[in-house]
Amino acid sequence: MGHTDGAPEPPAPRRRRGPQRDAVATQARILEAARQEFAENGLQGARMEAIASRAGCNKALIHHYFQSKDALFAIVLEKNYEAIRTAERNLQLTSREPHEAMRELVGFSFDYVSEHPEFISLINEENLHGGVHVAHSGTARELNSPLVATIEEVLERGVAEGIFRAGVDPVQLYITIASISYFFIANRATLTAIFDLPKTDDVLAARRAHAIDVVLGYLRPDPVAALPGSPVEAVTPAPKRATAKRTRKPAP
Template structure:
């Protein structure tokens, strides 16, 4: 008697609750971004994300395959959005000092307006970058952050307004640190020093001005 042929695996059924896969994917990522930013990877649950979307876990797994893959897509998307917004700055049209001022101001404003980005980065650092290191695109996505600073620095040095020993990565790190702290540490800082986590617009503007000033004073000759 000839051996029985192995049963063919049934093809995965397409989702039936949407005719717009791109919109569905974007909606999943939007809800998942808030969930992972709020609760971290371990705390966020797929069933809660599905419930918030009024859909099923099956739909989410259909598009992303696993919670890990969804989380990585959220991280990559968060960085991609910041770099895309940064790319709209026409820094080459500005004198070097003004370009650096614009870049620092943008970083401050973006992170303040997008606390989910800050929380996602902080959460991933608590995981020692375990998921982001699996990304095949994250370094390429963020290369522009350094080339942007490098172009500004090179023009500033060439024009004789910036010190000659500026390191683009070091400068980028300093800018990020000064802006990141305002969001990442707002609650602990406010509790310890009795400065509310939600500051008046005038205080936010003053803090922004000080950050720009500190970076410029460091970069200028």
């Protein structure tokens, strides 16, 4: 029987999500749950049952998609690197002035590890296992190549403009940047206790500014010339002490 004039139309049937879309969403939930579980409990302490509970699925489904806990950890680790490399690309360092690009990169690196404690936890865990997952991951290495090329390009422009020293290895520079940022955040509890540092935003900001100054100071071609916008003041080298020449007495 047809509908009468003015009668509301029946609601359209809800479209069911396709199996492929459901699978992608489920895998994303599993990866996020695994990231939390591994960051909190490490590779050995993490439990597949706990990951399944967090993800709202059964353990068999995790094994179906990711085979094993070890393989799942490797993928979580790759996603960990992918997230920071994507954020670094979004800085668009090649479109910035060299000194501004380096300032931005150092500040970003410090902020990222400060705001993502799980990043530190996962990296620490991988190092405890000898870096075996990263060593077998072509993805992790491929993600780093564009970053190194970007840093190299910024350095070359800085050298051409006369504001950066020549001969800086981009890989060594990035390791230094990452180390300065990582060490303080990863060891903040012990550093706070040893040096009686209050856990305040002011202390964090001061450490961030110091990290930027250290890197920019290293890159300066002249150690007493400050870069534009740098709070580091020029320092006049102390005069060398004059040393009196010793006269050798003739041998008796």
